[in-house]
Amino acid sequence: MTIHVIGAGVTGLSFAKACSEEVNILEACENVGGKALSYKVETKVGTFGFDIGGHWFHYKSTPAVLDILEGLELQAHTRNAFVYLHEHFFKFPIQQSYIGHPDKKFVNDVKQELQSVNNFQEYNNYEEMLLQSYGLTLYESFFKDYNSKMYGIYDLSAIGVGKFETIRNVRTHRNITGYNGDFLYPKGDIGASGIPFFLADNLKINYKKKVKSINIKNKTMVINNERVSWDTIVSTIPLNSLIGIISDVDDPVLELSKQLKSSRGMILNLGVKKTHLQGDMSWVYFPDPNLHFYRVGFYSNVESSLAPVGYCSMYVECSPLFFSNKEEALANIPTVIKELIEIGFIRSADEIVTTKAFYLAQNYCLPDTSKTKVIHHYLENAGIYSIGRYGSWHWSSQHEDMQQAWDLANKLALRDLTKAKKFPQALVTKAF
Numbered sequence: 001m002t003i004h005v006i007g008a009g010v011t012g013l014s015f016a017k018a019c020s021e022e023v024n025i026l027e028a029c030e031n032v033g034g035k036a037l038s039y040k041v042e043t044k045v046g047t048f049g050f051d052i053g054g055h056w057f058h059y060k061s062t063p064a065v066l067d068i069l070e071g072l073e074l075q076a077h078t079r080n081a082f083v084y085l086h087e088h089f090f091k092f093p094i095q096q097s098y099i100g101h102p103d104k105k106f107v108n109d110v111k112q113e114l115q116s117v118n119n120f121q122e123y124n125n126y127e128e129m130l131l132q133s134y135g136l137t138l139y140e141s142f143f144k145d146y147n148s149k150m151y152g153i154y155d156l157s158a159i160g161v162g163k164f165e166t167i168r169n170v171r172t173h174r175n176i177t178g179y180n181g182d183f184l185y186p187k188g189d190i191g192a193s194g195i196p197f198f199l200a201d202n203l204k205i206n207y208k209k210k211v212k213s214i215n216i217k218n219k220t221m222v223i224n225n226e227r228v229s230w231d232t233i234v235s236t237i238p239l240n241s242l243i244g245i246i247s248d249v250d251d252p253v254l255e256l257s258k259q260l261k262s263s264r265g266m267i268l269n270l271g272v273k274k275t276h277l278q279g280d281m282s283w284v285y286f287p288d289p290n291l292h293f294y295r296v297g298f299y300s301n302v303e304s305s306l307a308p309v310g311y312c313s314m315y316v317e318c319s320p321l322f323f324s325n326k327e328e329a330l331a332n333i334p335t336v337i338k339e340l341i342e343i344g345f346i347r348s349a350d351e352i353v354t355t356k357a358f359y360l361a362q363n364y365c366l367p368d369t370s371k372t373k374v375i376h377h378y379l380e381n382a383g384i385y386s387i388g389r390y391g392s393w394h395w396s397s398q399h400e401d402m403q404q405a406w407d408l409a410n411k412l413a414l415r416d417l418t419k420a421k422k423f424p425q426a427l428v429t430k431a432f
């Protein structure tokens with residue numbers, strides 16, 4: 001049985017790595033990595049290194065994936081993150097550092113509300129989870145605006161809650177530092193792409209092979225202009241794009257996929273002169289609804305070789321609340337820079353050495369399990385497994401994508417095809 005893997009990002013590569021037999025990896029681009037991409041810029045002051053936004057390897061919830069990366073030099077780091085609230089920097093997470101807020105009423109309100117929160121409830125939606133986890137005062141001063149800016153949506157009750165969203169947001173008592181308190185990052189100046197490069201080693205990858213359409217009934221697909229047959233597909237492309245290229249997809253499934261929502265995004269990478277304020281911050285959260293970004297981070301504060309001495313390579317995650325397409329996003333850049341100067345992360349525009357912006361048509365998928373369950377069930381009955389952050393349509397990070405890929409490889413290797421034909425339902429539930 002030939003397994004076709006669509007996409008050579010972290011998920012597709014991890015799946016291929018986990019398989020005992022060779023799989024056919026189809027990658028539309030000329031390189032591996034997908035969103036976990038790094039690049040360098042040579043300037044007159046030296047070389048800067050960048051990723052596409054912070055790509056820190058948070059492994060806590062799935063430590064076993066470190067086995068897949070054995071042999072890669074990863075450096076451990078401790079988060080030094082802040083929240084910029086009411087013109088003060090508070091250590092992140094705010095639910096632990098609010099005590100230092102100058103407004104005593106604010107402190108008392110948050111204290112009382114945190115004492116009565118319940119972390120162990122079932123939540124109907126994202127807004128409910130945040131409110132019940134942190135109380136009204138922190139919700140209104142930080143979580144509401146920050147998450148709206150990040151997801152690009154004002155009504156947070158319209159966002160579902162899957163297991164990954166819960167892991168990321170509930171961190172008051174037991175799991176004190178949260179999922180990203182410690183993280184790993186490839187050693188040296190290779191950047192986040194060190195991970196996909198390592199995974200790709202010894203794998204045969206078919207570059208510039210774009211899957212253009214898939215037919216379920218005939219079990220054929222078109223790669224560039226060539227039609228080939230398939231038994232099993234593991235896809236890592238966005239779930240709605242996958243459904244969109246299935247030529248004979250059932251109408252109700254197509255309709256459901258059209259209702260899936262995701263946020264847009266823009267990452268602005270800057271190489272700038274180091275300022276006192278940047279210090280050794282890892283990243284900073286910005287809930288202020290007037291600021292055009294929701295998070296700013298510093299690659300070279302984590303890995304110093306990513307900027308020349310006296311300089312800093314940084315990323316700015318711009319809020320999709322301020323744009324609805326690429327042109328509008330790019331038009332915001334002067335405002336973003338002005339705001340960064342006002343805060344003090346850059347002294348003046350002429351201290352910016354290099355600038356590059358990446359528009360992301362899909363950044364965060366807004367989870368909606370009532371729809372994605374049905375779509376995945378349909379696909380798996382046809383022999384198509386859609387995995388990874390975009391393939392699953394949830395908010396996972398690299399380590400969780402790797403774990404999911406690894407688990408699927410193990411399940412498929414155990415799969416008995418004769419039984420699968422007889423009991424397709426059981427196979428679907430067992431597959432994840």
Ligand SMILES: Cc1cc2nc3c(=O)[nH]c(=O)nc-3n(C[C@H](O)[C@H](O)[C@H](O)COP(=O)(O)OP(=O)(O)OC[C@H]3O[C@@H](n4cnc5c(N)ncnc54)[C@H](O)[C@@H]3O)c2cc1C
Pocket residue numbers: 006007008009010011012026027028029032033034035036052053054055056057058209210211212236237265267360362363387388389390391396397398399401
């Ligand atoms: C701004 C940003 C910040 C992030 N920060 C972090 C972080 O700090 N830590 C972390 O762990 N994770 C982070 N992530 C998440 C991380 O990037 C993803 O979890 C991971 O990269 C997903 O990998 P993937 O292989 O599933 O998908 P992708 O990386 O999207 O890979 C999919 C691949 O499929 C290829 N492809 C698409 N269409 C076709 C086609 N038709 N035919 C063939 N190939 C095709 C693409 O070219 C791509 O290579 C971040 C993501 C973003 C966007």
